[in-house]
Amino acid sequence: MSATIEQQEQPTSNSKKMLTAMVGIGALCALLIVLTYEGTAERIAFLKQEALQNAIFKVLPGIEKTRAFYLDKEGHFQPLPENQKEATVVYAGFTGQGELAGIAIQGAGQGYADVIKVLYGYNPQKEEIVGFYVLESKETPGLGDKIEKDEIFLANFEAMDVKLNADKSQLINPVTTVKSGEKNNLWEVDGITGATISSRAIGNILNESTSEMLPIIQRNISEFKIQ
Structure with missing residues (x-):
């Protein structure tokens, strides 16, 4: 009976570990996306403004x-x-x-x-x-x-x-x-x-x-x- 219980609990334990790992990876990816956006937003805005100024002189x-x-x-x-x-x-x-x-x-x-x-x-x-x-x-x-x-x-x-x-x-x-x-x-x-x-x-x-x-x-x- 004890062996049977251990076999039934093992998959549940693995599932929890997998879920924890997935949540951690997701949080890390979200953090990296936010940091990348914050780090490049000013540069992107500058380039857009520069492109707009060049376009004004063209039109x-x-x-x-x-x-x-x-x-x-x-x-x-x-x-x-x-x-x-x-x-x-x-x-x-x-x-x-x-x-x-x-x-x-x-x-x-x-x-x-x-x-x-x-x-x-x-x-x-x-x-x-x-x-x-x-x-x-x-x-x-x-x-x-x-x-x-x-x-x-x-x-x-x-x-x-x-x-x-x-x-x-x-x-x-x-x-x-x-x-x-x-x-x-x-x-x-x-x-x-x-x-x-x-x-x-x-x-x-x-x-x-x-x-x-x-x-x-x-x-x-x-x-x-x-x-």
Whole structure:
């Protein structure tokens, strides 16, 4: 009888040891993940900010200086204080003489694989998008990622018409994506064959962002000053 009891208790003892070991390994892995995140978070944030600054100069050709502005609760743009985070931030670009040359605006929307984040340059005098850059994308390599490097596709955003109506309240023509080769108007995005969803997503992102942001920017254009 004693031997039988020992045989029945042995598996339970082994199970407890295995469970204890698994919990210990899990806790150690969790600790390592947290330490790695804490140790690299500052560096990652710095690199992201550096990449954003480089992108601003790409989407606003000819600028020499930039300044960040945030949209306050009253609907006005204020200079963004250093190390302060705000929900809606735009980046004004200025010439060497301090004249406003354009405004870089971020936009985001669902692509084929995940959310796509972009930055585009807006010329408020010409009312045109004058530059475009993909900040984050997980689109399919060789297909969807053409939104980042296809020269014909990127040419859509060198002088895209985003004019507002007379009272500056909405776009005259919404930004839309058309099939490759069927673009007839400057407010249209010439899509990419084989990457229909990704290229259509860009059109949707720009249409939503410009519809929301451009009327606010035009109403407050005098607030964008280098100092």
